Amino acid sequence: MKVLHIGKYYPPYAGGMEHFLSDLHCSLNKFGVKSSILVHQHESFKQITETVQENIYQVPILGTMMYTPVCPLFPFALNKIVKKIKPDILHIHMPNISAFWIMGLSCTRHIPWIIHWHSDVVPSDIDKRMIIAYKFYKPFEYHLLKHAKEIIVTSEPYLETSHPLSLWKDKCQVVPLGLDPLRFKQSNTQIKHLWGESKYKVLAIGRLTYYKGHDFLIRAASHLPDFKILIVGEGEKREGLQKLINKLGVSKRVKLVGFLKKQDLHTLLSTCDCLCLPSVERTEAFGLVILEAMCFAKPVVASNISGPAWIIKHKKTGMLVHPGNAKSLAEALKYIMEYPGLKNQMGADAIERFNHMFRIDIIAKKIINIYSKYCHDGIEK
Secondary structure (H helix, E strand, C coil): CEEEEECCCCCCCCCHHHHHHHHHHHHHHHCCCEEEEEEECCCCCCCCEEEHHHCEEEECCCEEECCEEECCCHHHHHHHHHHHHCCCEEEEEECCHHHHHHHCCCCCCCCCEEEEECCCCCCCCCCCHHHHHHHHHHHHHHHHHHHCCEEEECCHHHHHHCCCCHHHHHHEEECCCCECHHHCCCCCCCHHHHHCCCCEEEEEECCCCCCCCHHHHHHHHHHCCCEEEEEECCCCCHHHHHHHHHHHCCCCCEEEEECCCHHHHHHHHHHCCEEEECCCCCCCCCCHHHHHHHHCCCCEEEECCHHHHHHCCECCCEEEECCCCHHHHHHHHHHHHCCHHHHHHHHHHHHHHHHHHCEHHHHHHHHHHHHCCCCCCCCCC
């Protein structure tokens, strides 16, 4: 069986969707699926690149607009690669505007489409431009969903609350995201010095963008004098977040670390007390970073929204708080830290839940079962 994944980006681009795609690609190949990937380059290059050994194709972009890669070469690359590898299945990871080209190419219309629904395109109350943009996006999204064979959704709560999927629930299946803990390698650097002599260590990981809620974590720091909070990631909100840190006078408690190599990030995960995911909109459909924390037996404090609320068992593997409430966020972090026995038990329960539900090989087998409905060739049973 040959499967072509159509995604947005690929590592080293820092994103949960991208790292899931990388882990899934490797796991599928291990089970006998010939997996290939077509994505955008996350930086501007002059030509299409191909990693032959891994069957990964990356198409150059002109830049980004409205959080979306601008890629006029994508349909040409898609047409060329489909004709080259002749896939039995197209596995389309959404949201991704470039994926709409499969509806316009004759070579892709008769291949079964499996849609992987990572997130709705949410008409945001924070970024009003998304409301206008979605009006143009919606007709293409509808057509894609209508003609898909099956739709993979990452959690039951997200399926139940997704407006775009409400018409197509009969062809939706819930399969959570997963990851491969074997790729986690810690660095030998002195990255741990970033914690300083702080009593409690809280880590936040994610793009510095409108729906991640980092401003509420920074405001929560005003109520957390014994805490050190490291925020890892880059994005368009960095300057505004730094101004807020300076304004609130919490520069000794909160540090914007920027982008880190995975080894350094894993070192911080292994040395923190807990992870915090303060997202404020359901654009945060899952939160793969929660699984990374679970691998390191760390409790997670997160907003009570869709996917994160499904992954985390409240007061068992972490704490859930009302989104956009800095005071509640601070109280939840204090609650975990003031009871070391509770924190350790939450960490132990978290890694147990991960091993039972979220290891990438478990997820890959479920996805192969979906593929097998439309192609039975070349699968290791």
